[in-house]
Amino acid sequence: MLLTLSIFIPVIGAALLLLLPSSQKSLLRGVALATTIAAFVPICMLALGYGKGEGEKAEVKLAAVASARVATITDVALRSEVQQLLVDPFKNQPMNLTAAVKDRLVKGNAYKAWHEAWELGVARSTVIAKEIRYVEYGNWITAFNVNYFLGVDGISLPLLVLAGLLSILCIWYSFNIEEGVKAYMILFLLLEAGLLGVFCALDFFLFYVFWEVVLLPMYFLIGFWGGPRRLYAAIKFFIYTLAGSVIMLVALLALYFKDGYDTFNVLTLMGMAPTFASNFQTWIFIALFAGFAIKVPIVPFHTWLPDAHVEAPTAISMMLAGILLKMGGYGFFRFSYPLAPDAARSETFVKFIAILGLINLVYGALCAMAQTDFKKLVAYSSVSHMGYVLLGMAAMTSAGFQGAAMQMLNHGVSSAMMFLIVGIVYERAHHRDLNRFGGMGLQMPYYTGFAVIGFFASLGLPGLNGFISEFFVFQGAFQSEGFWAGSSVVYGMPRWIVYAALPGIVLTAAYILWTIQRVFLGKVTDHHYLEFKDLSKRETLILLPFAFLCVYLGVQPGVLLNYMDGSLKALQTFVTTKG
16 A cells, blocks of 8 residues: 555645645645655655565466456356466457357356456566566456556656655745745645656556646646746646647557457556557557657657746756656656567667667757756756667667666756756846856855756766766667677667767766856856855755765665666566567
């Protein structure tokens, strides 16, 4: 029940806030912060237990549920026939049942029990299911075979921890919100609930519900509490994201009705994916990729991101860069690749994704260098850094997958820290013009120290968290061409793409060092800056976890790899093995 607790505690907290008077701002803030802390407790228990090998595995839980479903069949002969059908669920799938067998199941009121047991039989047999733990399963909308199916593995659990931690820190920083405090806190808690649900859901319909839940609070949080062009940014964000959701919905329905499977069980669909026709996989991959690409975002679907970041309040920008963008990358790992493995490993899509990663990396860095708005520079840096995720995934190597998965988490830490750094100075200067800053290093030394850690982590300085993930991405990408040569069914990434992406590292260093020079070095350009106070206790305590993670994950990346490695290897094996 730990997953359910972590998701629904924010919902309960939001309901409690509805009952409190709007005038009690301190109470509203305290309850919201307490709620995020309470939701983080079961997440920490999940992480600690997973690291110790605890948590019921999917194959065990689903086998028990399947047995329970078969046991509901009262006719002994019919129950025995169903058990025989379940011996080889891949052979005895719905489309292969003879009319006579199906008629007996329907007349004996056993078809639904058999169908669910068949789904679970296929689901638990996949190599990916063997890494999923803490499974929670129950029927939800039985008419459409929608189930309450949750679980986590080494890919989703670190993102779950990041979402929980960011929620606490962002709510705490949001104590400076004075207008509409009650509505802000309620929407934020609903946003957190949706995010946690996205990383836990293993039923495609349930995942889609959580995906859409995230959209609405973010729209209002930007549209009401944002900057001067907040409505434009919020509407643009909503339209882009909704367009991606609609495309994803088409793929969802196509998979549901495929060969009469009538299931939203993601693991079942993964199990049957190798049997899908090549053309069907191609269209599914395109639809899912497009839906997730908008959220990453991938060029040319990235234009909503700078506007949303610039207009959003600081805490919402932190959530947006720190965790919302990772929903797209997580979607690639959890859905795009395992649901269309033949398409994912084809020469066309390997090159296509690699080139998109190259464009994101270099183009995003060039755009960041051209900015004079501090916040917009950080926004474009996110576009650039998410290019590493695409490059690592296109490599299809173990190191590439590891680098891509680590980059999502490491970028979530450093980018959220950078947006917080921008927000702190904006509260004092009331502008973000890089050309008007200067000399902050002497005026705000503690602030400058934290800023240097965040910026250098984003730059990829060895010893900080950004370096290790970028190193793994380039290592995996460089290995790709030679590694997959010969008898492999996977086409390696052309090595020229790796060489072409290398200048992105230099460009990143250029715009980050130039930003540090303009903001923190030199003389104070405005006498009003001499009145700026250094970090408050609250700001220091919020920045500390980010700084700690930047250093700790840079020095001890094995802590993160120990969680991810098994799940990433299972995914790689599944996608690169011809079914």
